[in-house]
Amino acid sequence: MKNNNKKNRIGKKQANRKQTGTNNGGNHGSRQDFPASAADVPADWFYMSDGDITAATLKEALADTVYKVEFWEDAQVLEIALGESGCLDVEVIEPRLEEKEADAFLEKHQVKFLCYITFKPENYEAARSVMEHICGRIGGFFCGDTEDFTPLIGRQ
Numbered sequence: 001m002k003n004n005n006k007k008n009r010i011g012k013k014q015a016n017r018k019q020t021g022t023n024n025g026g027n028h029g030s031r032q033d034f035p036a037s038a039a040d041v042p043a044d045w046f047y048m049s050d051g052d053i054t055a056a057t058l059k060e061a062l063a064d065t066v067y068k069v070e071f072w073e074d075a076q077v078l079e080i081a082l083g084e085s086g087c088l089d090v091e092v093i094e095p096r097l098e099e100k101e102a103d104a105f106l107e108k109h110q111v112k113f114l115c116y117i118t119f120k121p122e123n124y125e126a127a128r129s130v131m132e133h134i135c136g137r138i139g140g141f142f143c144g145d146t147e148d149f150t151p152l153i154g155r156q
Contacts, residue, residue, distance in 0.1 A: 041121035042144035042151075047090065047131075049140030050110040055092050058115070061137040067130060082126035088119040105149055117142065128153060 047058075055076045059069050068081040076092035095114040097103055106114070119127045131142040131153045141154030 039121070041124040042146055043118060043121055044145035045117035045119075045131075045142055046145060046149070047113075047115040047117055047134070047140060047142050048095075048106070048109060048111045049113040049138070051113065051139060053113050053138060053140075055090070055115075057138055058090060058134060061134045062130070065130075065133060080130055082119070082123050082130065085126055086120050086123040088117065088123070088127045088130055091116045113140070116145075 055071065055078060056073065059071045059078060062069050062080065070079040070081075071077075078090040080088040080090065082088055093114050093116050095106055095111045097106065135141060135154035139155060141152055143149040143152045
């Protein structure tokens with residue numbers, strides 16, 4: 001099933017990048033890039049990889065954890081339970097964001113696999129743990145859906 005809401009999400013992503021852009025000094029991946037409070041955490045994120053992976057690969061990366069993962073293969077969507085505190089939703093999208101600067105970022109990082117990630121900012125600590133685990137297992141990186149794609153979790 002193709003993502004029927006892609007245009008709506010792209011419009012939302014463009015608006016979020018304009019509203020929540022931050023600049024953390026370019027020290028991507030360092031502890032100082034992590035938001036200080038839930039108010040500073042973007043609700044929308046991306047997972048990016050230059051590898052030939054799939055949504056099933058993400059699911060498999062969490063097989064050795066306590067996180068419950070629901071996977072809808074046809075839709076290429078995962079829901080990762082974050083304990084009682086909520087969930088981290090993952091939706092595979094085409095590796096194009098239809099913005100010149102954003103697509104230049106994707107090209108620079110040779111992104112072949114792109115996911116749109118959402119979670120409630122108050123669940124950031126649990127979501128960060130999931131994101132760090134995935135990066136440690138299969139590589140790639142997570143970044144905020146902000147003007148400068150920060151904060152960043154994972155390699156880079």
